[in-house]
Amino acid sequence: MKHRFLSQIILVLIVALFSVNSIAFAREFDPNNYSVYLPSGIKSYVPRPVIFGFSPSASGSDVINIWKEAADECNCVIIASNKVRNGMDIKNELGIIKEDLIKHFATEYPIDLNKIIAVGSSGGGMASHMFSFFYPETVAAVITNVGYIHEKTLAQSKIYPCNKICVFLAGTTDYNYKLMKEDIKFLQKHNWNCKWIEFVGGHVMAPQENRKEALKFVLEELEKKEKQ
Numbered sequence: 001m002k003h004r005f006l007s008q009i010i011l012v013l014i015v016a017l018f019s020v021n022s023i024a025f026a027r028e029f030d031p032n033n034y035s036v037y038l039p040s041g042i043k044s045y046v047p048r049p050v051i052f053g054f055s056p057s058a059s060g061s062d063v064i065n066i067w068k069e070a071a072d073e074c075n076c077v078i079i080a081s082n083k084v085r086n087g088m089d090i091k092n093e094l095g096i097i098k099e100d101l102i103k104h105f106a107t108e109y110p111i112d113l114n115k116i117i118a119v120g121s122s123g124g125g126m127a128s129h130m131f132s133f134f135y136p137e138t139v140a141a142v143i144t145n146v147g148y149i150h151e152k153t154l155a156q157s158k159i160y161p162c163n164k165i166c167v168f169l170a171g172t173t174d175y176n177y178k179l180m181k182e183d184i185k186f187l188q189k190h191n192w193n194c195k196w197i198e199f200v201g202g203h204v205m206a207p208q209e210n211r212k213e214a215l216k217f218v219l220e221e222l223e224k225k226e227k228q
Contacts, residue, residue, distance in 0.1 A: 027096070029100060029103070029104045032082065033081065033082050033083045033096075033100075034060060034079055034080065034081060034082060034100070035060025035061050035063070035064055035078075035079075035080045035082060036077070036078065036079050036080075036105075036109070037064045037068060037071065037077070037078040038077055038109065039071055039072045039075055039076070039077075040072075041072075041075055042075055042077065042110060043110065044110050045110065046110055047110050047111055047112035047113075048075050048076055048077050048110055048111060048112060048115075049074070049075075049076045049077070049111075049112055049115035049116075049117060049219060049222070050076065050077050050078075050079055050101075050105075050111045050112065050113075050115065050116045050117065051067050051070075051071055051076050051077070051078045051079070051117050051119055051215070052079050052080070052081075052097070052101075052116055052117065052118050052119070052131070052139075053066075053067060053078060053079070053080035053081070053118075053119045053120060053124065054080070054081050054084050054118070054119070054120035054123075054124035054125075054127035054128055054131075055080070055081075055085075055120065055121065055123075055124045056085065056086045056121070056122050056123035056124055057085055057086070058081060058082055058083055058084055058085035059080075059082070060080030060081060060082040061080075062080075063078065063080035063119070063120075063124070064078050064080055066121075066205060066211070067119065067211065067215075069208060069212070070208070070211050070212045070215045071215075073212060074212075074215055074216065074219055076117075076215070076219075077109055077110070077111050079101070079105060079111075081093075081097065081127075084097075084127050085123075086122075086123035090127055090130060091130075091134055094127075094130065094131050094134050094135060095134070095135070097131070098135045098138045101113065101116065101138065113138075114140060114226070115140055115141075115219075115222050116138055116139055116140055116141075117139075117140065117141045117142070117143060117215070117218055118131045118132055118139045118141070118142050118143075119142070119143040119144075119145075120143075120144065120145065120147055121144075121145035121146060121147060121205055122145070122146050122147050122176075122203065123147065124145075124147060125142075125144030125145055125146065125147015125148070126144075126147045126148060126149070126150050127147075128142045128143070128144055128147070129142055129144060129147070129148075129149045129150065129153065129183075130150055130153060132161060132164060133153045133156070133160065133161060136161035136164070139164070140164065140165065140222060141164060141165035141166065141167075141218045141221070141222065142164070142165070142166045142167070143166070143167045143169065143211075143214045143215065143218060144166065144167070144168055144169065144180075145169040145205060145206050145211075146169065146170065146171055146174045146176050146180075146203050146204070146205075146206075147176065147180075148176050148179040148180050148182075148183050149179075149183045149186065149187075154183075154186060157186075157190075160186075160190050161190070162190045162191045162192070163190075163191045163192070163193075164187075164192050164193070165192065165193045165194075165218050165221050165222065165225075166184075166187055166192050166193075166194045166195075167194070167195045167196075167197060167214040167217055167218060168180050168183070168184055168194065168195070168196050168197065169197050169199065169206035169210055169211070169214060170196065170197070170198050170199070171198075171199060171200075171201040171202045171203060171204060171206070172198055172199070172200055172201065173200075173201065173202045174201070174202050174203045174204075175202075175203060176203065184196055193221055195214070195217050197210050197213060197214055
């Protein structure tokens with residue numbers, strides 16, 4: 001009996017120790033990892049689509065400046081990463097973003113978790129594609145500006161997500177133009193609803209009117225899917 005009693009005490013102590021460690025090492029939300037923009041017309045009780053943005057240099061403010069006018073017209077919330085940048089292994093960070101969207105942003109802001117649109121230019125476009133690949137249950141659509149799909153995810157054709165939406169903003173003289181042409185064929189084979197928008201230029205941001213066209217297309221298609 002004494003041995004059994006001691007064993008039970010030891011077990012309780014071990015469980016308590018692990019519980020304390022779990023609390024101690026629990027990740028806290030860091031607001032500095034994001035930049036957020038809410039158009040003035042957004043009502044606190046009406047969930048709105050989310051433009052979730054990535055930039056090559058992890059500048060959320062750049063994403064907001066680029067998409068602010070389109071977001072104002074379409075009443076979309078912008079949330080942008082200040083952490084994901086070119087050259088880093090982003091899979092774990094994308095998991096953190098997913099968790100923060102659900103546990104923090106959805107409780108603090110009027111956002112629709114069924115209408116998250118990943119956007120980005122160049123390396124930010126690649127990050128948007130990767131977000132949709134690793135977390136297809138989170139990302140409903142992608143808008144990529146002169147950014148292509150990473151070859152490692154392209155190689156995962158058998159498990160690549162299907163039935164989503166993507167807009168390609170492609171510069172006619174951009175060095176990624178041909179890769180993006182291959183990407184749209186790849187996504188269409190996976191039943192993605194895709195739109196191709198060309199603009200005159202190279203590896204630069206598409207004009208404002210093209211960005212607005214891209215966002216409006218995505219929102220219209222998401223509405224159609226919601227009614228099906």
